[in-house]
Amino acid sequence: MKSLSIKDIAVKANVSITTVSFIINGKAKEKSISEAVIEKVEKIIEESGYKPNQIARSLRTGNSNIIGLIIEDISNSFFSRIARLIEDKAYKRGYKIIYSSTENSIDKAKELINMFKSRKVDAYIISPIKGIEEDIQMLLDDGNPVILFDRNLPDVNTSYVGADHFTASYQSIQSFIDQGKKNIALVTTDINVEQIIERYDGYKKALEDNGIKYDDKLVLKIHFNQEESDTIAQIKELFVNKKIDAVLFATNYLAISGLKVLKKINKKIGDDFAVIAYDDHEAFELHTPAISTVQQPLEEIAENVIKLILKQLSTKTKFENQEIIIPAKLIIRH
Amino acid sequence: MKSLSIKDIAVKANVSITTVSFIINGKAKEKSISEAVIEKVEKIIEESGYKPNQIARSLRTGNSNIIGLIIEDISNSFFSRIARLIEDKAYKRGYKIIYSSTENSIDKAKELINMFKSRKVDAYIISPIKGIEEDIQMLLDDGNPVILFDRNLPDVNTSYVGADHFTASYQSIQSFIDQGKKNIALVTTDINVEQIIERYDGYKKALEDNGIKYDDKLVLKIHFNQEESDTIAQIKELFVNKKIDAVLFATNYLAISGLKVLKKINKKIGDDFAVIAYDDHEAFELHTPAISTVQQPLEEIAENVIKLILKQLSTKTKFENQEIIIPAKLIIRH
DNA sequence: CAAATAAAGTAAAACGTTTTACTAATTCAA
DNA sequence: TTGAATTAGTAAAACGTTTTACTTTATTTG
Numbered sequence: 001m002k003s004l005s006i007k008d009i010a011v012k013a014n015v016s017i018t019t020v021s022f023i024i025n026g027k028a029k030e031k032s033i034s035e036a037v038i039e040k041v042e043k044i045i046e047e048s049g050y051k052p053n054q055i056a057r058s059l060r061t062g063n064s065n066i067i068g069l070i071i072e073d074i075s076n077s078f079f080s081r082i083a084r085l086i087e088d089k090a091y092k093r094g095y096k097i098i099y100s101s102t103e104n105s106i107d108k109a110k111e112l113i114n115m116f117k118s119r120k121v122d123a124y125i126i127s128p129i130k131g132i133e134e135d136i137q138m139l140l141d142d143g144n145p146v147i148l149f150d151r152n153l154p155d156v157n158t159s160y161v162g163a164d165h166f167t168a169s170y171q172s173i174q175s176f177i178d179q180g181k182k183n184i185a186l187v188t189t190d191i192n193v194e195q196i197i198e199r200y201d202g203y204k205k206a207l208e209d210n211g212i213k214y215d216d217k218l219v220l221k222i223h224f225n226q227e228e229s230d231t232i233a234q235i236k237e238l239f240v241n242k243k244i245d246a247v248l249f250a251t252n253y254l255a256i257s258g259l260k261v262l263k264k265i266n267k268k269i270g271d272d273f274a275v276i277a278y279d280d281h282e283a284f285e286l287h288t289p290a291i292s293t294v295q296q297p298l299e300e301i302a303e304n305v306i307k308l309i310l311k312q313l314s315t316k317t318k319f320e321n322q323e324i325i326i327p328a329k330l331i332i333r334h
Numbered sequence: 335m336k337s338l339s340i341k342d343i344a345v346k347a348n349v350s351i352t353t354v355s356f357i358i359n360g361k362a363k364e365k366s367i368s369e370a371v372i373e374k375v376e377k378i379i380e381e382s383g384y385k386p387n388q389i390a391r392s393l394r395t396g397n398s399n400i401i402g403l404i405i406e407d408i409s410n411s412f413f414s415r416i417a418r419l420i421e422d423k424a425y426k427r428g429y430k431i432i433y434s435s436t437e438n439s440i441d442k443a444k445e446l447i448n449m450f451k452s453r454k455v456d457a458y459i460i461s462p463i464k465g466i467e468e469d470i471q472m473l474l475d476d477g478n479p480v481i482l483f484d485r486n487l488p489d490v491n492t493s494y495v496g497a498d499h500f501t502a503s504y505q506s507i508q509s510f511i512d513q514g515k516k517n518i519a520l521v522t523t524d525i526n527v528e529q530i531i532e533r534y535d536g537y538k539k540a541l542e543d544n545g546i547k548y549d550d551k552l553v554l555k556i557h558f559n560q561e562e563s564d565t566i567a568q569i570k571e572l573f574v575n576k577k578i579d580a581v582l583f584a585t586n587y588l589a590i591s592g593l594k595v596l597k598k599i600n601k602k603i604g605d606d607f608a609v610i611a612y613d614d615h616e617a618f619e620l621h622t623p624a625i626s627t628v629q630q631p632l633e634e635i636a637e638n639v640i641k642l643i644l645k646q647l648s649t650k651t652k653f654e655n656q657e658i659i660i661p662a663k664l665i666i667r668h
Numbered sequence: 669c670a671a672a673t674a675a676a677g678t679a680a681a682a683c684g685t686t687t688t689a690c691t692a693a694t695t696c697a698a
Numbered sequence: 699t700t701g702a703a704t705t706a707g708t709a710a711a712a713c714g715t716t717t718t719a720c721t722t723t724a725t726t727t728g
Contacts, residue, residue: 018679018716101418392713393685
């Protein structure tokens with residue numbers, strides 16, 4: 001059963017294809033199509049259930065009303081929640097989102113960019129990784145709107161929306177110190193992205209400002225793509241062998257692994273051992289005791305990303321880049 | 335900066351568009367293009383970075399290499415994990431996934447189907463809701479491959495992949511009874527989908543088979559789209575006012591709310607109060623004490639969905655529908 | 669009342685591919 | 699040595715839209 005085309009509608013209504021197209025696109029008035037014809041055609045479209053072929057439309061107009069969203073991993077709750085928010089907001093403005101996960105692989109990220117490019121998406125929202133600067137620059141050179149979020153790439157000159165990771169990390173450590181902690185560990189990842197580096201810098205600076213000597217042995221950099229069992233082993237080794245009274249986890253999944261370790265070695269969180277996790281997660285509120293977290297302002301990030309993208313899509317002229325840095329919130333739970 | 339077209343390549347190589355097309359599509363041999371020409375053209379394509387315009391390709395061939403995935407909510411970990419698996423497997427076979435959330439709204443689901451239809455996706459993977467049977471039937475009538483998963487629609491005649499919810503629910507209740515529980519509650523939702531009904535049926539049947547009288551007062555049906563605070567209030571009311579020694583939560587997000595209630599009213603899970611949650615969640619393993627769950631076989635569901643879809647896409651002939659029911663696993667944690 | 673303007677609509681090109689049906693030159697078989 | 703078969707390649711139609719430039723008829727204006 002072939003689906004209807006604009007031609008079928010034109011024939012049924014006994015008008016030209018052009019006329020139908022004008023009506024569909026709301027240009028009927030402006031193109032002086034009579035009220036009678038408009039009504040007739042609209043009725044036929046309604047009854048037949050005709051929907052314009054978006055592919056043909058895209059080919060002709062050169063835009064797709066699709067925005068490409070490239071993230072690290074859709075099954076990570078930070079990204080899935082933000083994806084949902086972005087999707088929602090974009091949808092209300094008539095845009096669809098295609099999203100896909102890079103799994104922190106440079107090759108996959110490049111492939112995704114190419115795929116989106118050949119699908120002629122109208123704009124790109126990217127949570128980038130190091131190593132794809134050139135590809136992003138090419139998109140920009142071709143005149144595509146690109147917004148980075150969550151992680152910035154210093155070498156690429158485009159708009160960015162993200163949380164203030166440095167300050168959030170600094171404040172977390174400060175709060176440990178205010179509680180009298182002295183031996184503060186950081187469990188982070190080895191992926192080389194700005195947002196992770198800032199969290200590290202905040203940790204270091206806070207120690208320094210409080211006259212605590214930075215100790216390399218208390219910083220654990222977990223390899224990104226490794227099995228969780230290895231991660232757990234490494235964290236366990238840190239917790240068991242080092243004298244630690246507080247720990248900041250730089251991502252929520254590291255914190256989850258860390259909590260599993262604590263459970264396993266039967267170490268209790270309390271007055272002599274404090275924990276803060278970066279990026280909230282349902283498990284943290286529920287945990288006994290509840291885990292303090294740094295909450296990123298998901299809603300605001302999504303809202304700003306969409307706002308920037310739409311502004312850029314509507315103004316044809318070259319847009320002035322913006323960096324929007326939103327404070328993160330330290331939630332202390334007991 | 336306009337992007338290259340096949341014509342640009344043809345001109346540069348001094349051959350016809352047809353020839354370039356044959357080479358791109360690996361039909362060069364079969365169409366007897368000489369080795370020399372193939373090499374020349376491939377070199378030019380390589381150097382110029384030309385990528386075929388998928389939109390034009392789709393328009394001409396009528397297929398898009400895109401599979402549409404319609405789910406309830408991408409920010410729910412069950413769906414985001416399954417989406418990730420499906421995406422992964424599809425990607426390896428050269429298909430892209432577009433996904434979008436219905437939020438359990440019939441209107442949004444219908445809109446999404448229309449959107450995918452006008453984008454000419456090659457196949458549909460849908461976790462459906464009641465009320466879109468007709469729309470799905472139309473897709474089938476038009477010859478589109480459609481696979482339902484997680485929830486079945488009895489009125490629609492197409493392939494389905496899902497877990498055995500009835501048995502899983504039955505076994506959960508049986509395990510409560512084996513522990514000597516007598517007053518077993520069920521916290522479920524009011525959405526009218528088969529998978530939820532089966533969980534309810536399993537609950538009822540297990541009670542019955544063990545000679546325990548079914549009590550309507552112990553079954554709480556939470557309205558789907560309501561605020562979490564209301565959900566918490568309702569669950570609290572159940573837990574405080576009824577004599578209960580075990581509870582089965584029919585979804586993971588209900589269990590999360592339920593655990594919050596227990597924490598708030600300071601009721602401990604232990605010998606005199608048992609909990610099982612449907613659909614695993616990171617919070618459950620970490621919880622003190624750990625929460626027993628019914629784990630759906632995500633990997634197997636994703637694998638079967640993709641296998642069915644691909645089989646259907648490759649065989650042009652009408653495909654015989656299959657129902658694949660995979661056992662769920664009851665994980666007892668202490 | 670002639671010329672200009674407005675109203676109502678249409679023909680055809682273009683977007684970038686794939687594919688069918690064709691041509692021209694060469695090789696092969698009898 | 700002829701005509702059939704093979705090799706190497708191409709011209710042009712088609713996919714379903716949008717949009718530009720055009721036509722025809724009716725209305726207004728000076």
